Amino acid sequence: MKRLLLVTCGAAFCLSAAATEIGEGIRTGQRVLLQKTRASDNAEAVQIITASFEHLLAVRGAGQPVTLRVTSDSASGEAMLGAVVMVDESIAALPEDERLFEIAHELGHIELAHLERQIAIYRQYVGASEDDVYIARTLNAHALEFSPALQALELEADAYGQRLLLRIPDAEQGGIHTFERNGYVRADFSHPSSHERLLRLLTLLPVPPDLAALAH
Numbered sequence: 392m393k394r395l396l397l398v399t400c401g402a403a404f405c406l407s408a409a410a411t412e413i414g415e416g417i418r419t420g421q422r423v424l425l426q427k428t429r430a431s432d433n434a435e436a437v438q439i440i441t442a443s444f445e446h447l448l449a450v451r452g453a454g455q456p457v458t459l460r461v462t463s464d465s466a467s468g469e470a471m472l473g474a475v476v477m478v479d480e481s482i483a484a485l486p487e488d489e490r491l492f493e494i495a496h497e498l499g500h501i502e503l504a505h506l507e508r509q510i511a512i513y514r515q516y517v518g519a520s521e522d523d524v525y526i527a528r529t530l531n532a533h534a535l536e537f538s539p540a541l542q543a544l545e546l547e548a549d550a551y552g553q554r555l556l557l558r559i560p561d562a563e564q565g566g567i568h569t570f571e572r573n574g575y576v577r578a579d580f581s582h583p584s585s586h587e588r589l590l591r592l593l594t595l596l597p598v599p600p601d602l603a604a605l606a607h
């Protein structure tokens with residue numbers, strides 16, 4: 392899940408048919424987005440990403456049914472419809488640990504049923520309304536109230552991803568490397584800042600990297 396509120400979510404809702412309650416609106420928007428994206432025809436990239444995905448499923452063990460969709464035109468990872476990890480072919484070029492983290496984070500959204508929880512957060516404000524204008528206005532008006540709940544989902548997905556990476560040799564700093572490489576990204580309604588996410592990941596490591604370096 393990336394820029395959800397008022398961007399992805401807002402767009403998703405607008406893409407749906409008129410007179411749709413929030414849950415169905417978001418699902419319809421995600422179905423449309425899945426159909427709009429182009430499947431990658433870069434066989435080598437798909438193979439690399441599929442291997443990382445299957446490695447993560449192997450260390451995860453039993454869990455929610457999930458499939459992988461590699462595209463050539465999606466900017467960043469997305470968990471779609473509670474069942475599909477959608478990533479761009481460009482992550483094939485990342486170091487393995489960073490690619491694993493990117494996929495593991497999206498797996499976390501699926502495994503932790505974040506789509507349902509996200510919809511539940513919105514329904515607290517808009518109920519079963521099917522009035523597009525009312526829904527958009529109400530969500531905008533209350534965005535600061537539910538932003539922490541949306542951000543918490545991202546931190547949960549990060550933590551889930553980190554737990555999976557701890558089970559893979561040489562992968563445990565994949566999330567940290569990801570945030571370091573991307574540099575500072577400020578918080579928005581649905582995502583904490585990259586600084587906060589990085590600090591949270593550090594607390595989940597058995598030994599913080601700076602202390603591990605001191606030991607050598």
Ligand SMILES: [Zn+2]
Binds near residue numbers: 545
């Ligand atoms: Zn996310």
